[in-house]
Amino acid sequence: MFHNLVQGLRLAFFLPASSIRFRLSPGAFWFIAALGALISLLVGLYATEPPRIFQAEGVFSETFLLASILAGSFIASKIVGDPYSQYRTPTLFLNSIIAPYVIYSVFEQEITLTYYSDYPELFWWSYYALIAWTLAIAYRAVKLSSSGATPRHLLAALVLTILTFLPAHYLYFYDFWITDYTQTMAQKPEAPTLDAERILSRQGPLLQKQLDQMQASKPGEQDMFFIGYAGWGDQQVFANEVAFAKRLFNQQYTQSGRELILVNDVNNPEGSPLATATNLETALNHMETLIQPEEDILFLFITSHGGSDHSIATQLSNLPLNDIPAEKLGKILDASPFKWKVVVVSACYSGGVIPYMENEDTLIITAAKPDRTSFGCSDDAEFTYFGRAFLVESLTQNASFVAAFDQARDLVSRWEKRDGFTPSEPQIRVGEKILQQLVKWSEGRENTEIKCQTQCE
Known part of the structure; x- marks a missing residue:
């Protein structure tokens, strides 16, 4: 499993990679799927201000994302004309997109949010950069997983990328963690006591x-x-x-x-x-x-x-x-x-x-x-x-x-x-x-x- 992660990093950073170096099996797929969910949980913990509330609904978001990637891989296999690639592509793709996701999340938290008031365009620049990076990874994953002509690989990679990102634009994806604002309010210092009689008696003349x-x-x-x-x-x-x-x-x-x-x-x-x-x-x-x-x-x-x-x-x-x-x-x-x-x-x-x-x-x-x-x-x-x-x-x-x-x-x-x-x-x-x-x-x-x-x- 560790070997797959190393190969995924090589694929993500455009280093030489080969599909035969990936160890493909149902166990390898479910391992990287579970690891991806765990990383999402930890990244969310890092990005959410305390006090935090855990949302079990985050599991549904991860499951839907996984289903979208599987659907994208299936369609990609039809485009390239290689039915077996639908089993290889998801494992290659999931092992490769972990690094971009973590880098994007850290950049967003430490750079984008810090300088958002001065450079609001950073939010979209970084997001579009993530999409472009994911598209490049999808292309390499599809190309390694199947034979066929390059134009078909490009189209298949585009479909896989769209199905990875598009649902989040139309459906609400729950995060694993949110800030507990009710607890924050409860921790607020009490407001100073006011002279209620004086203030209320002056309302008529003041208004x-x-x-x-x-x-x-x-x-x-x-x-x-x-x-x-x-x-x-x-x-x-x-x-x-x-x-x-x-x-x-x-x-x-x-x-x-x-x-x-x-x-x-x-x-x-x-x-x-x-x-x-x-x-x-x-x-x-x-x-x-x-x-x-x-x-x-x-x-x-x-x-x-x-x-x-x-x-x-x-x-x-x-x-x-x-x-x-x-x-x-x-x-x-x-x-x-x-x-x-x-x-x-x-x-x-x-x-x-x-x-x-x-x-x-x-x-x-x-x-x-x-x-x-x-x-x-x-x-x-x-x-x-x-x-x-x-x-x-x-x-x-x-x-x-x-x-x-x-x-x-x-x-x-x-x-x-x-x-x-x-x-x-x-x-x-x-x-x-x-x-x-x-x-x-x-x-x-x-x-x-x-x-x-x-x-x-």
């Missing part, structure tokens, strides 16, 4: 002050009003996202005086009105005096933790705050003076809010499916995965909310695959009428910008 500073819209001009809601105040990441979103909308999407933020922030508990259902209802009711209900658009951005019951977590140290159930959030929005609404909910299980607010007048975007968690809400994170993808990477470059979502969904998928997370699968529901209004609003913004530029010259 009213913010509302009084908002500007009314002009009849005949379609305007957008932004409300940011950062529900979980014991972690800074949610307040960061709302602050960034407010700046972004002020610069690109709304006129000054059309933004309001409700923020729970243990580091600045009295800096903004609290993110609570009561304050959200009060703010929306007040806006009835500022807006043209049939024209203006509400953009509500909610970021927080989310529960498996699809509620929006609302937390600020020791303050007695209530989570917002999905049904209640839907009722608050139904009762609001805005006919046209864009609602973005960045939280775990946030897809569960969709049934409570879905209609033809509303665009709904969520960070995850109803049964999936989202990622990136750690204490040291500046933004969540979805917040960074949607706000920072997409909305800053694209005025279309739908196009920005499409780009953000792709980015989140790449990052989750890179980090070995279960896909969150962000969701979108686009009402037919709100889409027409957003097109109209976008055209109005462009005309306003042109008019301003002409008058300023």
Whole structure:
């Protein structure tokens, strides 16, 4: 068995190799298959940050990969016209791809992830390099395993490589290990105790002050009003996202005086009105005096933790705050003076809010499916995965909310695959009428910008 590994290394590093030097038998095949699974387990242990949870489902991923390689070898044998190569190729191929896999995993962990913020293209460069290396190995393995013309060997190697990599792009492959984020949260130091009576008693005047500073819209001009809601105040990441979103909308999407933020922030508990259902209802009711209900658009951005019951977590140290159930959030929005609404909910299980607010007048975007968690809400994170993808990477470059979502969904998928997370699968529901209004609003913004530029010259 050790002899096969040595020959596999020679084949992988393009040294002279011969099929007769491989010792081929059913035992040799199952040995290298088991060794490959063990190496995957150890590499996953190395790449996953503690505390870790073992996932037995990783066995299914390894089994499916093995089945794909066997299927690829069978098809390759048909292409080259050598039926016996279907038994030789898998053993040669498996012994040869261990080294590239280990090298790629170490490079990804030590280089790609370390320098990802400066060189995000490293992720794809290294991945494409792995595919190219695997294709070269597949070609050598097929050529050593069978007779026939070189063009057939190339085609057979291409099929084997495609079947090795393609399933991972369409199916979720479980890793053997994931980080136990629930244990990480339990180990967090407790938030400082706040003066609950003082903070809660000041909510009315603080919220009213913010509302009084908002500007009314002009009849005949379609305007957008932004409300940011950062529900979980014991972690800074949610307040960061709302602050960034407010700046972004002020610069690109709304006129000054059309933004309001409700923020729970243990580091600045009295800096903004609290993110609570009561304050959200009060703010929306007040806006009835500022807006043209049939024209203006509400953009509500909610970021927080989310529960498996699809509620929006609302937390600020020791303050007695209530989570917002999905049904209640839907009722608050139904009762609001805005006919046209864009609602973005960045939280775990946030897809569960969709049934409570879905209609033809509303665009709904969520960070995850109803049964999936989202990622990136750690204490040291500046933004969540979805917040960074949607706000920072997409909305800053694209005025279309739908196009920005499409780009953000792709980015989140790449990052989750890179980090070995279960896909969150962000969701979108686009009402037919709100889409027409957003097109109209976008055209109005462009005309306003042109008019301003002409008058300023």
